[in-house]
Amino acid sequence: MTYNFRYSKFLQGGILNIIFLGLLCMASIGISMLILKLIGISNTKVSIFWDNNSNIALILVLLLPLILLVLFIITGSILYRQLIDSKGILNIFNNYAILHYKGKEITLEKGEFSLSYGKVHFGRNGICNFLYPVVYVIKTKNEKFKIYKSVQEAYELTTFKQRMKKLCPELSLDIAMNALIKLSNTKNKKIKNEISYIGNIEIVLNISTLDVFENTDYFVDIENALVFKDVPFITCDIYENKNSNHLIGEIALLDDEKNDKLPTVEELKKRVIVSVIKLDEYIKK
Structure with missing residues (x-):
């Protein structure tokens, strides 16, 4: 993968x-x-x-x-x-992974490395401020690698209002590290809580698809989904059925960052949800 x-x-x-x-x-x-x-x-x-x-x-x-x-x-x-934004690739196989990072090709054998992370929290609720990105630390027997979340990507995936509310979406690095940790010797095999909610809808990140919203009080605005250049996500807004102006959330669907065209509706329904942002806004259409 x-x-x-x-x-x-x-x-x-x-x-x-x-x-x-x-x-x-x-x-x-x-x-x-x-x-x-x-x-x-x-x-x-x-x-x-x-x-x-x-x-x-x-x-x-x-x-x-x-x-x-x-x-x-x-x-x-x-x-x-x-200027400080860059790209990497993680290839995961059965017993090892290859990480392309800062011009290096790093081979990580299963069980031969640890993966940890640190967040900068502030305020009473301890909300993560993505202006100071999460750092993931990969340790092998001989080396240690620090990978910081992309601040530029976080800006591209959020609006000004969301940044003011200190909402922190799941980024492409989070998804890659959540997959890599399963090969590590780290006891806790989950970096983040992979279950999110919009209303009473339970969403398992990287597993759930748009099917979770079928026959519910909410609908996904697929027709106005957004594709971002060089970002491996497609974002969709979630509205309340009773009031189509009531925006209750935003989800991100997994996509190929090289793709700059919006897939078909049927194709979007097959994509897994990788990020959830809860909102409570009224939009004039």
Whole structure:
């Protein structure tokens, strides 16, 4: 079985972030000084204008660096997420697995390695913040490999509202590691609780299909399913039958990341559900 996954080359939130933020601050201040010089705020020839408009001058001096910094941080964070995003492949056989990661081909023999993971939790409910990705640690007799979840993939699979609610979908790396752990010597053969619920519908991740919603109070909006480029998922919204504007959840169906076309409805019904996000929103159609 082959699993394509995405991962972050570095841990988001480490020393690199501090350096990156420092460079953005220096750039915003430097460009602000250049702009202020070009508009002649320190030029004696046009000082009369600025003397008569001291409020405008003060606003420019104080706010221009801040505005530029915010713009740089937004664009810089988008570029940074894409820069550290990479792809890997996991091939699983009966007694071993081959992991393609950071340009290496790593052979993992059954029972000869351990697999663990760590999450960053915050808040009273301990919700996972995907801005600081989960790290999976694979240990063999001689080596240790750390694989971080893809922050870019998490952004692509969530909306702004979902990120504000700190919803953390299951990503391609989660699916691959859940399959790999069955070959490891780790006692707990499940990385995550593989059962999720939408309403009273029980969904077993990586096993259940859209059939679980047959003859229930909910329906799957298959016609408006979304395919994401370079992401091995197809997302579908779940609505309440009695109120078609009531969005109660979103599910992700397994797909080939190389496929950028939406499969047929019959084909989608055969795909397993790999991720579930509970929602409670009213959508105007």
